[in-house]
Amino acid sequence: MKNDITQKNIKKLKKAILVYNPKSGNANMILSNFDLITRKLLEKGITLTLYSISWDYDLFTEILKNEKYDILILSGGDGTLSRCLSELYSKNIEFPEVAIFPTGTSNDFSKALNIGENIENWIEKITEKTAKYVDFGLINNKTVFLSSYAGGLFTQISYNTDKTLKKTFGKVAYYINGVGELTNIKAFDLNIVLDGNEKVKEKAILFVILNGKGVAGFDNVIDDASMNDGLMDILIIKNIDNLLDVPKILMDLMNNNLTDNDYTRTLRAKKCKIEKVKEDINLSIDGEEGGNMDVEIEFVEKKLKVFH
The missing domain is CATH 2.60.200.40 (Tumour Suppressor Smad4)
Structure with missing residues (x-):
């Protein structure tokens, strides 16, 4: 491991949660590369929790309401991303910094941001880049x-x-x-x-x-x-x-x-x-x-x- 996680700096670890949609177009990429994702993030001092969403998003929002995460990794298509953020917004939960793993069939948002097309690109955005502000649309003050x-x-x-x-x-x-x-x-x-x-x-x-x-x-x-x-x-x-x-x-x-x-x-x-x-x-x-x-x-x- 390139950056050993020692007792001295363990308190400085960042926490990330990877929320993925098992029904999105290429969701199997997440499970088959989970060890790679975990290892690469940990080398940069980021621990990872995996969460699989269904049509019921209540538990997902409760987790982010009660647990502090520095990074929210959303895996899926445009619809999955906007639904997750809508749930957080409607419950007045502050957005963590967001990373995108575009595993859906429709990935216009990630394409516009040049996120890349493979798992190494996606991980690199988190470990080597800085999160920047991006606009979002809001419908009737509740739907993102x-x-x-x-x-x-x-x-x-x-x-x-x-x-x-x-x-x-x-x-x-x-x-x-x-x-x-x-x-x-x-x-x-x-x-x-x-x-x-x-x-x-x-x-x-x-x-x-x-x-x-x-x-x-x-x-x-x-x-x-x-x-x-x-x-x-x-x-x-x-x-x-x-x-x-x-x-x-x-x-x-x-x-x-x-x-x-x-x-x-x-x-x-x-x-x-x-x-x-x-x-x-x-x-x-x-x-x-x-x-x-x-x-x-x-x-x-x-x-x-x-x-x-």
């Missing part, structure tokens, strides 16, 4: 999202795609399901109020509130977006009158050129209110199913520190 809040076309693909397909084919499974959506485009009336005064009305087929540049595997949907400015970026895809224009929108999306497309509109705000959409649309919160309702969304800065 880290990457995106979206409504309309494509938004149900993540939570409707078969889990076996996700594990076997990864993102390809999403794209396969997405093609079918193009034959069923539904427009809806979108009403947003930005920062308490600016009213925005659009006939839209999709809106996405972004934390950072990318979403759904696309790296630079909004190129000048930031994850630490306290502002949300809103992308609206307007109703498409001519279906022959759909391929152009998709090509612009793939080429990171949406801002030059006539069917798109981008906005930026600290807070916004979105009216419940009268039409029947799908909503997603970090790739997990959400409800169509009146929402108030704000971006919170300088409360969440993440190793990246």
Whole structure:
């Protein structure tokens, strides 16, 4: 062991808890590499506790309420991360410094932070980097999202795609399901109020509130977006009158050129209110199913520190 843990410095040990979702895409990576993770962290003076989550998060929050941890390692996809942080936020439990092991199928947040794609990268972020402040979205003052809040076309693909397909084919499974959506485009009336005064009305087929540049595997949907400015970026895809224009929108999306497309509109705000959409649309919160309702969304800065 490179750094021996002696009796003299044992009181200086940091404590980390690794919370993992056994049903996420690559959860087996955690168990198969647990000895490696434990050893590498201990070499840097960090002890590790492993905790497996289920749909019941009460015990998880009770542990962090009653036990002081310096580092919270969250393993899973975007949905797992945001659900864990939502539970802590709703119970007024201060966030420890957060590290991410992106073992889910949808990992937009970790990709935006350049967390890396293997276990050595993830461990190195904790042992060699310093945690830095990152914004997060807050829905109705209780639900945290880290990457995106979206409504309309494509938004149900993540939570409707078969889990076996996700594990076997990864993102390809999403794209396969997405093609079918193009034959069923539904427009809806979108009403947003930005920062308490600016009213925005659009006939839209999709809106996405972004934390950072990318979403759904696309790296630079909004190129000048930031994850630490306290502002949300809103992308609206307007109703498409001519279906022959759909391929152009998709090509612009793939080429990171949406801002030059006539069917798109981008906005930026600290807070916004979105009216419940009268039409029947799908909503997603970090790739997990959400409800169509009146929402108030704000971006919170300088409360969440993440190793990246």
